[in-house]
Amino acid sequence: xxxxxxxxxxxxxxxxxxxxxxxxxxxxxxxxxxxxxxxxxxxxxxxxxxxxxxxxxxxxxxxxxxxxxxxxxxxxxxxxxxxxxxxxxxxxxxxxxxxxxxxxxxxxxxxxxxxxxxxxxxxxxxxxxxxxxxxxxxxxxxxxxxxxxxxxxxxxxxxxxxxxxxxxxxxxxxxxxxxxxxxxxx
Numbered sequence: 001x002x003x004x005x006x007x008x009x010x011x012x013x014x015x016x017x018x019x020x021x022x023x024x025x026x027x028x029x030x031x032x033x034x035x036x037x038x039x040x041x042x043x044x045x046x047x048x049x050x051x052x053x054x055x056x057x058x059x060x061x062x063x064x065x066x067x068x069x070x071x072x073x074x075x076x077x078x079x080x081x082x083x084x085x086x087x088x089x090x091x092x093x094x095x096x097x098x099x100x101x102x103x104x105x106x107x108x109x110x111x112x113x114x115x116x117x118x119x120x121x122x123x124x125x126x127x128x129x130x131x132x133x134x135x136x137x138x139x140x141x142x143x144x145x146x147x148x149x150x151x152x153x154x155x156x157x158x159x160x161x162x163x164x165x166x167x168x169x170x171x172x173x174x175x176x177x178x179x180x181x182x183x184x185x186x
Contacts, residue, residue, distance in 0.1 A: 007041040009135045043109030044132045045162030047102045052155040059151040065098035067148040069137040099129045
């Protein structure tokens with residue numbers, strides 16, 4: 001999984017058809033849409049990691065969404081399981097809840113980085129979030145030998161896979177627990 005960046009995997013999973021739909025939504029040609037998507041993956045992953053870092057409840061939700069998006073068998077659910085509109089196939093589980101919560105903060109980051117209007121960035125974030133979560137799920141499943149990801153380490157796992165800076169470590173008892181768990185993993 002390390003050979004290809006998160007952005008490259010997201011673009012591959014999107015494919016030309018969905019990239020063309022994104023271009024229409026953005027009102028640009030396909031190469032420009034590709035560049036905007038490339039610039040949007042990191043802000044989306046950062047928003048996911050920040051949401052997971054907010055508190056234990058949010059970390060549990062983000063971990064649940066990633067585990068819900070994990071492929072059931074080796075490669076059976078990989079390329080293009082969610083075709084069509086942005087939230088097609090997401091019937092309302094934890095994944096849909098996380099997408100709704102993270103779309104706003106991700107859109108603000110996307111708008112700041114790319115210069116597109118926030119209202120357009122919200123639509124883009126809603127289209128890309130299921131794909132980014134799916135790719136993260138696939139990568140984290142490979143990294144954790146298929147066991148899934150826990151709420152405790154989901155923020156760090158996302159930051160590692162997306163190559164974004166991790167949030168500052170916690171202080172007090174929570175920080176002590178973080179350091180002990182990190183030492184045990186080594």
